[in-house]
Amino acid sequence: MIDVQRLRVLRAVAEHGSFNKAAGALLLTPSAVSQHIAALERTLGHPVAVRSTRGVTLTEPGRLLVEAAEAISAELDQVRHAIDRLTAERPRLTLATFTSGGRHLLPAALARFVGAHPEVELTVRECEPEDAVPMVRAGAADLALAYHFDGPPPVRPGERPGLDWVSLMEDPLWLALPRGHRLADRPSIALAELSDDRWVLGCLKTEAFLRRYARLAGFDLRVAASTTDYFFAQTLVAAGVGVSLVPHVSLSPAPGLAVIPVEPPRPARHIGLVLPRRHRATPLATAMAEALTTAAAATLPPPVSRPRSSVPD
DSSP, X not given: OOOHHHXXXXXXXXXXXXXXXXXXXXXXXXXXXXXXXXXXXXXXXXXXEEEETTEEEEOHHHHHHHHHHHHHHHHHHHXXXXXXXXXXSSOEEEEEEOHHHHHHHHHHHHHXXXXXXXXXXXXXXXXXXXHHHHHHHHTSSSEEEEEEOSSXXXXXXXXXXXXXXXXXXXXXXXXXXXXTSTTTTOSOBOGGGGTTSOEXXXXXXXXXXXXXXXXXXXXXXXXXEEOXXXXXXXXXXXXXXXXXXXXXXXXXXXXXXXEEEBOSSOOXXXXXXXXXXXXXXXXXXXXXXXXXXXXXXXXXXXXXXXXXXXXXX
């Protein structure tokens, strides 16, 4: 059987590229690190690391072991956090969420959840999906409200430790224009009709997504302003700085702003939940997921056309 401590030592060697540096990070002697690696190789029956004057290089079996060690470490962290919550004086639940989704769905979901579970010590962590997913994977959060644009969800089927993606709703993107814009009275607009306009970005991740759609529509995107807040972006649009593409849940109609649907293929953001695989999710996480599902069903926007698969990567 492969010893977990020896896998930890191999991970440190891979990270630092040196037995000596790994020993320093692990508070071990270089000799102890060498002995752990030698014992691991005897157990495996294959070399896992090759030392040279330029440092340490992992063999293919060594690289496979490091990948397994990372997954095992994440699973152990997840279990440790779950045990900590089970043995706490009060039951705890940590939810990670992105800003606009939390603003849209959490008020109703939290009211439902807290009403049913007033004894729970609830923690809400605001972060983007790229940070929230690792939190659930490591057990630092019980579940996460997340999103993705075109392409696959932020978790992969069959990955270790296992995470599930539960779709909640499609969040169509709307065009936000200054009220005096030449197209502000149109019932819908094709992106190509805005090829001469400058754009205001309400989220840095929107830029690559929007550039793909602009190329599909036959023009290059010209950016007038970049923000990390869709609500600020809409105030800039209302002031005449440019036009913008805003998710439905982030719309905040204001004087001076016109909001108009995009003609098909209408882009959308896909909102969902990231949870530990079914048998690992806690009852409280499941209850919160049900509350968020109910909240999403009550606020679903009109159905939208899926983006065409021909959108370039």
